[in-house]
Amino acid sequence: MTDETITPGAADDVSRRRFLRVATTAGAAVVLSTTAGVPAVSASPAGAKDLRVYVLVVDGLRPDEIDPHATPHLYALRAEGTNFPQARSLPVMETLPNHVMMMTGVRPDRSGVPANDVYDRHEGAVRTLDRPSDIRVPTLLERLAGTGRVSGSVLSKEYLYTIFGERASVRWEPEPLIPITDHAPDLATKLALSAMVDETDPDLVFVNLGDVDRVGHADLTGTSLGLLRAAALGATDAHVGRFVSELRDRGLWESSVVMVIADHSMDWSHGHKLISLQAPLESDDSLADKVAIAQNGGADLLTFIGPDSERSAAVERMRSIALATPGVLSVHRPEELRLAPDCADLVVYCKAGWRFSDPTPISNPIPGNHGHPATEPIPFFVAGGHRRVRKGVTSSASATTVDVAPTVGELFGLPPLVGGYDGEIRAEALFSREE
């Protein structure tokens, strides 16, 4: 059952939004929004559609957490398709940059999103990159919609929903949001996904399941038992399993490509292994009050905010102070990591088992973190019943999050982004069109 209402867009007339209220099988109502003038419901009858792609991001999932006992559905799905055990997240190993890389196919020096939080030089403040204008290149979501197909986004985290904004033809605004974590539980996300598929049958749906990450961050037993995490894994795995069953039951499986990936992994630290750079930087006369720190869990982005004439010497001083701090793994210029030079002067990584807590030692109390190289390994596999999916394959290819857009684009026959992709088509997972 669907109710439809139209409201004026908040910013301008172009984004006049329509709302679809969809009743779910669980009895709850899911509200989807669409953009006026853009097809929001697939024109093709369900049986006639040849290709559906579902990109399921299990936020923060580690590849070694997929096993036959803890995550039987993910395990089975991975075994059915093409697995990339070498897959890695890309710097900075955080949620926003990697979701943006997945949907754009370009690295942060082109996408504009290098981390979750950066120091915004124009605004003179550290802020979360959660605005639609933070993404500087077209994403698959609007590019696909531009071809007359329907794209959808079902993103559990508030900042993901806001940064991708109205790019997809049909969106779900995450609710109910859990206080502090600002994300909707996977139960709600899964219901929204099913409702969206039922109601609008998009050609592409981009999904973020946030529980594994959000629970992992807070799991005080993460270094040993991982009790909360294990429970979240099991529940999320069951949601994925139910979604796959629905696709099969509805006869959509043979036309479906299900890409499962994480945006980053997770690493747990003990309470005493935290790094706060604010104090040593402030205690240096040449740097006091002149360094802004954007803390991203396992990575600190340092920006010198003093006079430009002092920048060069100051940055070297910041580098040496950071490298002398226990728990620091390495220090990089942003361009070494393919981040835009204006996002920071230095990116500082911590070692495994450590975390940053800036500006104060109590700023980051959560044991589970990511952003540092220890959290690069991610699961990435391509499954589904579509004839182009290679079955039972394991590939040594060095797949990354930035490969998602080129691969999905190839499936839909989209031309590459202007300037080309930075990622690669993961042809190892796909039969060619002729095969």
Add this chain to the structure above:
Amino acid sequence: MMNRRQALRTGSLVAVGGVTLAGPAIAGGAEQPFRHGVASGDPLPDSVLLWTRLTPSADATPGSGRGGESIVGWEVAHDADFRRVAARGRVRTGPQRDHTVKADVTALDPDTWYYYRFSWRGSTSPVGRTRTAPAVGSEVARLRFGVVSCSNWQAGHFAAYRHLAERGDLDLVIHLGDYLYEYGAESGAVRPHDPPVEMTTLEHYRRRHAQYKTDPALQALHAAAPFAVTWDDHESANNAWAGGAENHTEPDEGTWVERRAKSQQAYAEWMPVRYEPGGKLYRRLTFGSLAELSMLDLRSYRSEQVAHPFDGGVHDDERTITGKEQLDWLTSGLTTATSQWKLVGNSVMISPVQFPSTLNTRELEAIADVVGPIEGVPYNVDQWDGYTSDRAAVLRSLRDHGVSGAVFLTGDIHSGWATELPADPLTYPLSGDSVATELVCTSVTSDNIDDYLNLPPRTLSLVVEAVIKLANPHVKYLDFDSHGFSVLEVTPAHVRMDWFRLADRADPASAAEVTASYRVPAGTDRLERTPRSMDGVTPRHEAATGHELAAARRQALARQEAR
């Protein structure tokens, strides 16, 4: 097309090239100028190193320094009949290098089988078969390697090599050291060493290498596949370190610097390895995007072993097993590798092993005999356990950089092990988090526990193994008794090792059976026992019945409770 195994069984390769099993007899007997066989090694995508030794005259015996300069021809072909020759050339040799021949053949195709042979004054060597590595970055579906170590001539025959040669499915053989032993002839030996004295001079080292290279099974294996080798201590002297060795006495045996230089010269001459004296033995081979193999040298740069395990020196960060330059090379290679599997040819065990107090004196002494006691203390400070700072640096770099797929391939300890390397030993028993794995092949012939205990194999050793596994939960497999070899399979989905046990190391025709099979599923850095070997056989796991293993575990638990 007939595969290699079929060809060997039908004898066609022997007929065309005299490659393999009968060694020098097929090759033309003891008078044949290439009587030490042929070998190849260190394959790269476009080149491979070929080796032989010429005996140009009856007096030009190994180590003699006699015999004239000679020019030896070599040919590399796509077929065993040498109708499609891919490359040919000539190499000069003479007494200054003990008439050994090394030819680095270049401009070959990647991932390709080749046949090769040498010629001199109308005589032709046995034919060898070798394989180039896959192109850099290319997709590779499967590799199979033989993995061996600790082949003591006096302790038995090299049936293990014969079994590997017969397989016909090996892309490479990795020899992890103790390819030969320095000891003089021992009474009661299965076959005596030549020369009969402990090797200390250049002549000794050359003669000993030459003796080993007359073994028909070793010749067959060298002819069947390329080798990647590293030395451990016995190629020079027992428990060698940068400044000496346990089995070196100054001044009676000269200076260590001189002795080591002689051992290294003979090694460079007689082994199919891209190493020349003064250079570095540690090196890296790559196999497309699937794997790379870092071969370590853990003897040339190491600090002296500490006297006993309670010596705080084991944790001294000034002490090293690798040397700083090699450690940097290893860690930077592991953390920047683009290949999926980072294999490390590692002559001594890197896994931490604690020997619990529930072992009795007799058992401890027997273990001490195997692991190399230092001042009688049964704790192996000759392996990475004695150099914990370097080990921490390696494991730390794996963990800090999120490196997956590091697998240490190890020899030295005359026993078979499969272990996980805990990310954090304190939390490992709960979390099971592992940063790498280690697969240890047993000895081809060298003594192990049942030999020292003088007991039937798989009796008391089963209890000892159970006790050690209880105290070291990261040890998943341990066999202290068997001699034999391992076969390693590398695919994008897993690395797996099968352990094979010889029925009788003193019998050159000994049968072999598979007694364990473990795999490391991709992306896990953990071990999993597999129900069938890669040949489709159900292993007799740990060479014991399930009842015997359960009984051994019960005894181990009882000992623990009794404490």
